Amino acid sequence: MAKRCIALYSGGLDSILAIRMMQEQSFEVIPLYFCTPFFGYDVLVNTKAHKEFHERAYGIRMHPVDFTDDIIDVVRDPRHGFGKHLNPCIDCKIRMLRKAGSMMEQLDASFVVTGEVLGQRPMSQRRDAMNLIERESGLKDMLLRPLCARHLPPTYPERTGLVDRERLGDMAGRGRKAQMELAAKYGITPETMPTPAGGCLLADEQISRKVGLTFERFRPGVPSRADILLDILGRKFMLDENTVLIVSRNEEENRMLSSMVFQGNTFLKIADVPGPMCVMRGDASEKNLRTAAAVCLRYSKGRGMEGRVAVYGPDPSALTGTVEASAVSEEYCRRFQIDLNK
Ligand code: SF4
Incomplete structure (x- = not known):
């Protein structure tokens, strides 16, 4: 197995830490940044500037992936339902991971990494949801969550010794203390810490309503990206x-x-x-x-x-x-x- 992995990169602290942990174990990490009208849209518009910023600020050479058509398809009919608003987080995560998984062979990557922390988010980071996401993404045994790996069963790369499980994290819950300590260890100071992003607009009440009305207007068809962009x-x-x-x-x-x-x-x-x-x-x-x-x-x-x-x-x-x-x-x-x- 190659010492190369794919990471889902959101620009947030947790995904930066997950990437750093893998780099610390000498992995070449390919960070995929999924962009949709609801999250990271500006990265699609100003790709060069954003790539330069992330490389300068965090040493991360991200690869933007246009995920717009996927998220429209997911919002149309999410198998696992919505969160508080129109955010279909479980299906969205599954789709992102499937997409990442489909790129593994082409990128000669051995597994996929996320910055998820067990119990941190109510919908998609409960243990049962994390198991389901792993199973349905087709990445069973090939999905490594370095920040909380020691709370989870060892994955194939850990069992075969490609990844040293002892150097992975045991974070859990909503507290941020462990993340802050790890960030300090990697030289990420309060000044260089990523500011919490505006978040996904599908979790915003007003925008969710607009998007919901647009989907209604086009039923039984689906809106195009041009229609959806006008809701944000x-x-x-x-x-x-x-x-x-x-x-x-x-x-x-x-x-x-x-x-x-x-x-x-x-x-x-x-x-x-x-x-x-x-x-x-x-x-x-x-x-x-x-x-x-x-x-x-x-x-x-x-x-x-x-x-x-x-x-x-x-x-x-x-x-x-x-x-x-x-x-x-x-x-x-x-x-x-x-x-x-x-
Ligand atoms: S918050 Fe938005 S981008 Fe994140 S998993 Fe949920 S739907 Fe997807």
Whole structure:
């Protein structure tokens, strides 16, 4: 067996520690970073910058994997259900591990590593869930969780001596003391510690609702990645039953929304006035364009001004169409805003 393994890398402390533990045992580790609209989306957009950051900060050369189509398929019908919101954690983990497992031969890797800790998370890190994930991922005996390995039965790489079990961890539960001590041993200080990521958006109540409504709208089919991406940011309006309008709320959302160039998306903003970038998707009729322009004006610095014009097009760098933007009230806009409290 090769002294090479694949790791699921989230950018969080636990996965960094798991990788370091394997490197300490002289393994070459291939860290896979699974990106979806709900987690790590910016890594898909700014791949180079993120790769450089992780290498500089933690010495980890991550390999981003676009997991968008997989997560859409998993959310559509998770065999093991959802967590508190629309997060199908058990099925998601199984799918990630299956994907990692399918790359083992090609990468000449001997097993797969995760930063999971027994009992740390209520849904996917209970002992029974961890056993189930191992079984259904097809990685039985080939899935090593270095941080808590000594609480689990020895895996094949441990039994054959490829991995020294005595040097693996016995962490368990929700406390972080053992992780902090190990981090200090590896020279990860409070200053260089990864800040807890925003977390997976499928565990966010409001975004889960938006995503749930989008899946409902497309049933019995499934939404595309372009449809789903419009649920992760901005204010959301439905101009008719098939036409979505997203209005960004800040510079960061402007930047992210501008990256969502997909066939069927129409970008729109008010000409000559600072304000939001908007994306309309569905029926780009004259009526919907006018409504979109009016809503966009309402959230721009030109709010209430008459005689303004919106520019639009299929790409933020090609806004060649123009449409009148009427001054409208907040109540007018609210008529189209989706109600997330239903
Ligand atoms: S929190 Fe999100 S990314 Fe993580 S396992 Fe659950 S669904 Fe998957």
